[in-house]
Amino acid sequence: MRGPAPADASEGFSLVETLVALSVIAMMSGLFFDSISANAKLARNVAARREAMLLAQSLLAAATAPSDARDVADSGSSRNLRWRIVRAPRGGGARDGGIPLEEVRVEVVDRETGRRLTSVRTLRLAR
Template identity: 55%
Template sequence: MMGARPEEGFSLIETLVALAIIASMTALLFDAISLNARMTERVARKREAILLARSLLAQASIPDGQGAMAEKGQWRTLYWRLSHRTIDGGARDAGVPLEEVRVEVFDGLSRRRLTHVQTLRLGR
């Protein structure tokens, strides 16, 4: 009788284990890609909010009443709010009143604050 031939190839169990490992790694990869896409979107929204806030602050900081603008508004899906507060004392030497100007930008969907910027300007 001839000797039994050794088995060639992979068994069903080995194949299933390999497929399970590949499926797990693929799921982890898709999760990482999804997280990256969400973070990229969040960074883009934050950057857009910062640019809007800086633009509004520059416009609101123009002296002599030329920078008069609405106290709140909307641009695309971002909402913004402008506030003024008089600083008591002003410039010490000249007695010039100072005013704090603050711009806050909110996400239109979640209503959470994305950024805020503030500066001082001469009072009106």
């Protein structure tokens, strides 16, 4: 009966090969988690901008409604957003046909960073 065959030096992995494989796996894992983190940050930014746009549109609608639009506050905050309404006279000259207009602009910024998220504006007849 023959005993087990002698082991060749080419069988199995050496310690260096194993360490190289582990370092490649670690680098790929780092890139993967960095990518996930960046995607999560982008998703938060998109959600914040969406919320800011909805707030700005509703404030603009309230500020330009035919009823008493001056009842809408000129500034305020909602959750993590700060907003302000800016009114400026426009038109009323011969070029505009003598129609007095008012520009109404709503600006929404992030309360923590102060970064502007959105700004919407429209024209309305001045009172």
